[in-house]
Amino acid sequence: MPETPSTDATVWDSRYRSAAEAGGREWAAEPHGELRRIAGDLTPGRALDLACGDGRNAAWLVRRGWSVTAVDFSAAALELARSHAPEGVEWVHADVTTWQPDGEYDLITITYLQLPAPAMRSVLARASGWLAPGGTLLVISHDVENLAAGAPGPKNPAVLHTPELLREAVDGLRVVTAERFRRDTVADPEHPGDHATEAIDTVLIAVN
Structure with a gap:
C-alpha cells in the first residue's frame, strides 16, 4: 500500500487498472491465512467482505459455500475481482464508511482497511x-509496530492500528482474540515484490 492509503477512489482505480493491464493483481491471489484458518472452521452462511479490493477473500469464501456480498469504493477493483472470482459473489460499488446493508451476516471480514482511528x-x-x-467479525490490519519492524505497509502511523483500538471499537461483541500477529511474508506474501521476511498485523476476532 502507499505510505498514506488514499481515501480517493480514483487513486485506487488507477492502481487496480495498472495491475490488470500488467496481467496480474494488486495483492496476493490467495486469501489471507487468518481468514482461511478462522472461516475454515465455520459453517457457511451469509458473509460480508468490506473493502474487498480485487476479491481474493470473497472468491475463496464463495468457493467454500458462503453466500457473499463484497463491497469496495473502487470500480476498477471490482472489475478485476469479477474477472478472477466464480459466480455467486454480489459485488457492491460503495464506500464502506457510509454503506448500509439490508440484513445480517454470519461472517464479516475486513482486511487491511487502513483508516485513521x-x-x-x-x-x-x-x-x-x-x-x-452467533456471527463472527474478523478484522486484519497493519499494526503500528510495522514501522519499527520495517515491514511492508503504510508508513503513516495515523492509519496503523493496535489490538486495543480494534477491541474498543466492537463494544457489545464477545472478543475472542485481539492481538498482534507476526506474518511470514515469504510463506504468505500479501505484498508481491516486498523483501521483508516478516510483517506485524493486528487481528481481531469477535462474536455476537
Whole structure:
C-alpha cells in the first residue's frame, strides 16, 4: 500500500487498472491465512467482505459455500475481482464508511482497511451491528509496530492500528482474540515484490 492509503477512489482505480493491464493483481491471489484458518472452521452462511479490493477473500469464501456480498469504493477493483472470482459473489460499488446493508451476516471480514482511528472505529461499530446472532467479525490490519519492524505497509502511523483500538471499537461483541500477529511474508506474501521476511498485523476476532 502507499505510505498514506488514499481515501480517493480514483487513486485506487488507477492502481487496480495498472495491475490488470500488467496481467496480474494488486495483492496476493490467495486469501489471507487468518481468514482461511478462522472461516475454515465455520459453517457457511451469509458473509460480508468490506473493502474487498480485487476479491481474493470473497472468491475463496464463495468457493467454500458462503453466500457473499463484497463491497469496495473502487470500480476498477471490482472489475478485476469479477474477472478472477466464480459466480455467486454480489459485488457492491460503495464506500464502506457510509454503506448500509439490508440484513445480517454470519461472517464479516475486513482486511487491511487502513483508516485513521475515528473512521475505523465508526466502521467497526457499524459492522458489529450487522452480525447475526452467533456471527463472527474478523478484522486484519497493519499494526503500528510495522514501522519499527520495517515491514511492508503504510508508513503513516495515523492509519496503523493496535489490538486495543480494534477491541474498543466492537463494544457489545464477545472478543475472542485481539492481538498482534507476526506474518511470514515469504510463506504468505500479501505484498508481491516486498523483501521483508516478516510483517506485524493486528487481528481481531469477535462474536455476537
